[in-house]
Amino acid sequence: MELRQLQYFVKVARKQHVTQAAEEMHVAQSAVSRQIHLLEEELGVNLFVQKGRNLHLTSVGHLFLSRIEGILTDLERAVGEMHEFLDPEAGEIRIGFPHSLVINLLPAVVASFKKDHPNVKFRLRQGTYASLIRDVTRGEIDLAFISPFPESHEHVSGEILLTEELYAIIPSNHILAEYTSIRLEQLKHESFVMFSEEYTLRAIVMEACLKAGFVPKIEFEGEETDTIRGLVAAGMGVSLLPSMALIEGGQMQPTKIRVTDPQVTRTVGLICRKGEKLPLVAEVFRRFLYEYFQ
The missing domain is CATH 3.40.190.290 (D-Maltodextrin-Binding Protein; domain 2)
Structure with a gap:
């Protein structure tokens, strides 16, 4: 079982379409199809079932996806932590935001942070309230601006930045x-x-x-x-x-x-995954945001 196969599997599961998954990963459709086939052969199960033009996960496919997403997230985090250990100022911050914050707020805070941390990179993801909580919970982003701030949630925690x-x-x-x-x-x-x-x-x-x-x-x-x-x-x-x-x-x-x-x-807050330590560079940015909005 190869890392590439697992990455292809997760992408196809999310897109429910081999062609769209291949285009997003900039690889040939035939390569994705072959790796998915090899993965199913090795596991001895069907991970997908064809429904019209889309591929849907089977019951065992859903189970496999829930495990593999966590593994790939941990692997990505481990690689990031290694890079941060070598150079904390060259890390990457994965942050989500709703559309209404992108006009003025997000560019302003990122520009202010970059003055003292010029080598830090940002990976930005726009989303709705539900998708931002989902992406934080899955570990796909480190932090998310969100509105309204969820006062109590099983999987995320944080603080209100402004009203x-x-x-x-x-x-x-x-x-x-x-x-x-x-x-x-x-x-x-x-x-x-x-x-x-x-x-x-x-x-x-x-x-x-x-x-x-x-x-x-x-x-x-x-x-x-x-x-x-x-x-x-x-x-x-x-x-x-x-x-x-x-x-x-x-x-x-x-x-x-x-x-x-x-x-x-409306309240605007910052959330992260509950009970989990942030990558060093993301923690630095989180502290910066709390001071910025004070």
């Missing part, structure tokens, strides 16, 4: 555009532009609207803050966004107004 206010955004020609603050109730008859259901910002906005006594009428859904801002600026509805997602850019910008009743906020 951020959400603002109402409306078209610039809206009747409320001259106001400096509004009650959320004043938007109850408006059409809303919302994030899709897998994004936690949607849940925060929905909860705030319910507290204000109404269920928002959702006209459009999107997956990026730029899309939400653009639709609102074009007069397609109203929305609520965190302040760091309202960095001005481009000609079409909505009007930003503070919401006072109820005040709407």
Whole structure:
């Protein structure tokens, strides 16, 4: 059994497709297929079953994957620790983040950290709330910015870095555009532009609207803050966004107004895998972040 076979197996299991797995690993499809076949022959079991154009794990394939992912994660961590031992300032930090933090926050903190640690590399992964927790739990990333911060979780732990206010955004020609603050109730008859259901910002906005006594009428859904801002600026509805997602850019910008009743906020935290020691360079970055946000 070779390391290459195990790496191919995990990639195919995640992609459920040999061609896509081969393209991502920059190897020939035939090479991936052959190594998977050899692995199944050595184990004496079928790890995959064909369903349409996709490959699905068999029951024993799921069991094998759960063990192999842990082994490969430990191996990757061991190699990283060896490199850090030789030169801690030349290590790599694997960090995840939600889309709403990439506009301003993440570039700022990384740039600040790199001033004193110029040789440290970053491997960045964008994700949703659920996928970031999953990737930290699996050991695929060392740290993750996350919002809202999970106060209690079986597999991850961390601390809140900041609490951020959400603002109402409306078209610039809206009747409320001259106001400096509004009650959320004043938007109850408006059409809303919302994030899709897998994004936690949607849940925060929905909860705030319910507290204000109404269920928002959702006209459009999107997956990026730029899309939400653009639709609102074009007069397609109203929305609520965190302040760091309202960095001005481009000609079409909505009007930003503070919401006072109820005040709407979100927590932004940093998580890692519970009960596990971080790689040295990631621990240095974690401490830097706590000091940065103090």
